[in-house]
Structure formats: structure tokens, C-alpha cells
Amino acid sequence: MSNNIEEEDWDRCRISKNFVELDESTENISKMIEQHKKSTNEVLVLLEEVIKKLENMEALSVYRDFISEFFEEVEARLGADVWAKVRAAINRKQRNKKVNFRQNEEVYISELQSFLQEIDMTVEDIELMILFKKKSNTEFHQGERLEPKEMREKFETSFPEDLNDFKESFRKAFGALDNWDQD
Numbered sequence: 001m002s003n004n005i006e007e008e009d010w011d012r013c014r015i016s017k018n019f020v021e022l023d024e025s026t027e028n029i030s031k032m033i034e035q036h037k038k039s040t041n042e043v044l045v046l047l048e049e050v051i052k053k054l055e056n057m058e059a060l061s062v063y064r065d066f067i068s069e070f071f072e073e074v075e076a077r078l079g080a081d082v083w084a085k086v087r088a089a090i091n092r093k094q095r096n097k098k099v100n101f102r103q104n105e106e107v108y109i110s111e112l113q114s115f116l117q118e119i120d121m122t123v124e125d126i127e128l129m130i131l132f133k134k135k136s137n138t139e140f141h142q143g144e145r146l147e148p149k150e151m152r153e154k155f156e157t158s159f160p161e162d163l164n165d166f167k168e169s170f171r172k173a174f175g176a177l178d179n180w181d182q183d
Contacts, residue, residue: 056139063132063136064132064133064136064137067129067132067133068133070129071083071129074115074126077115078111078112078115082108082111082112085105085108086108086109086111086112086126087130089101089102089105089108089109090126090127090130091130092105092180092181093127094127094130094131094134095177095181096181109123112126152174155170155174
């Protein structure tokens, strides 16, 4: 550029306001490019997280149905009464974060254990499948599963008014669970 301009014009051009503005504009454009690059990288990271979450949701959805079908088959082969008591025992254990089943539940758990040996599974496998299904339900319904205490607090403070007809039934169910968990 300087070859095409005479020496004194070049000096005037270099010192001129235009050159300073050009220099500032170039600097601003460089900053904008860096900000754009940073934003683009952040968007890519978020997109990767969203894709991973969608993949997990799809897997949770697909396998939730499989688990339901498997449990229906277990119920048919084990017996509805035994299966209902096993599910209640596992749910109570998980809900109360216990390590062991209650003594009065052991007979049903033993029946399940005997049945599962035939198919090379354990009670822990069933517990994990139940947890998987609960996680799937949580993802599907777009909310974290609340602990019983948190659920009761939320119920008492923010249950929708237009559903008040159901409120007393829920209170009774909470009370029943509390009593059953104390047994």
C-alpha cells in the first residue's frame, strides 16, 4: 500500500484519524472473533450434553418397556401375591434407604431368590431394574424424584389448588406409608 502512495501522503495517512480508526476497528473485530469462537465452543459443549441426555432418555424409554414386560412375566411365573409383596418390600427398602429387608419380608424375597436362580439372576438385579425404571420415569416426567420427606413438604406447600379434591386422599396415603414403614 505504501508503494502506491507518495512519502508525505503516506505519513499523513499513517497519522490520520482514519488509520487510528482502522486500527481500533481491526482490534474490535479481533475481539469479536475471539468472543464468537468462545461462544461457539460453549454452544458445542452444550449440544454434546443435550445429545448425551437425549441418548440416555431414549435408552431409558426403550428399556422401561422391556422391564415392564419382564416384570409381568416374573409376576405370572412367581405368582401375583408373592410378586406384589416382593415389589412392596423392595420399594420400602429403597424408599427408606435400608440395606436389608425386614424379617417378615424375607420369606417372599427367598421365593424370588429361588426363582431367579433358575435364570441366573439375583434379587440385586431386580432391585437395579426397579431403580432403572424409576430413573426412567423421572426423566420422562422431567423432574427429580423427591425423597418422601421432600415430597410431603412440597405437597403441603405447593399442591395445585385446582387439584384440592385429591389432597385428603394423598394425606391418607402418606399416613399409611408412614405406619407401614414403622412396622
